Amino acid sequence: NLGNINSIALNPLNVNEIALAGTGSDKVAFSSDGGVSWQVLKNNLPNFKAKALVFYENDIILGMNYGVYVLKEEDKTSWQSFSNNLPNVRITELEINSSLNKLYAATYGRGLWVANLEPLSLSSSKLNQFEFEVFPPCLVEQ
Numbered sequence: 001n002l003g004n005i006n007s008i009a010l011n012p013l014n015v016n017e018i019a020l021a022g023t024g025s026d027k028v029a030f031s032s033d034g035g036v037s038w039q040v041l042k043n044n045l046p047n048f049k050a051k052a053l054v055f056y057e058n059d060i061i062l063g064m065n066y067g068v069y070v071l072k073e074e075d076k077t078s079w080q081s082f083s084n085n086l087p088n089v090r091i092t093e094l095e096i097n098s099s100l101n102k103l104y105a106a107t108y109g110r111g112l113w114v115a116n117l118e119p120l121s122l123s124s125s126k127l128n129q130f131e132f133e134v135f136p137p138c139l140v141e142q
Helices: 124-129
Strands: 005-010 018-021 030-032 050-056 057-066 068-071 080-082 091-097 101-108 112-116 132-135
Touching: 018 050, 018 101, 050 091, 050 101, 057 091
Parallel strands: 005 050
Antiparallel strands: 005 018, 018 030, 050 057, 057 068, 068 080, 091 101, 101 112, 112 132
16 A cells, blocks of 8 residues: 555665655555565654655654654654644655755755754654755845
8 A cells, every 4th residue: 555656765774674655545664674574654644645755863754745754763653743844845855964964855846945953863852943944045136
């Protein structure tokens, strides 16, 4: 029930961890044994298509048709919204810049958003502290 696969993410810290994002009802599949067995990580995700995945340390960040969500390593049962100041737009790609600790989210029709990431982990208490920027900046002539 994963549907068409939109994204494949490999955990750079653990070569056996793979995550898939799809258009079907199961949304996200995860393997901790190199793809031998899979578990569905749909849990509390909204009914949107999963479009892009990336690992940040051992957490999974997911871009959907509307919004960005994070699944913490220690609690693989509950996705948390990571969409503060991000309008309802389709996320088409997620990338991590490790040297700057930034998450880049490419969107359909709205440009590029950048979120600062904590150097050690994304904690639910800190999700509301991230700032987003729009590139290129919109200039209004008067």
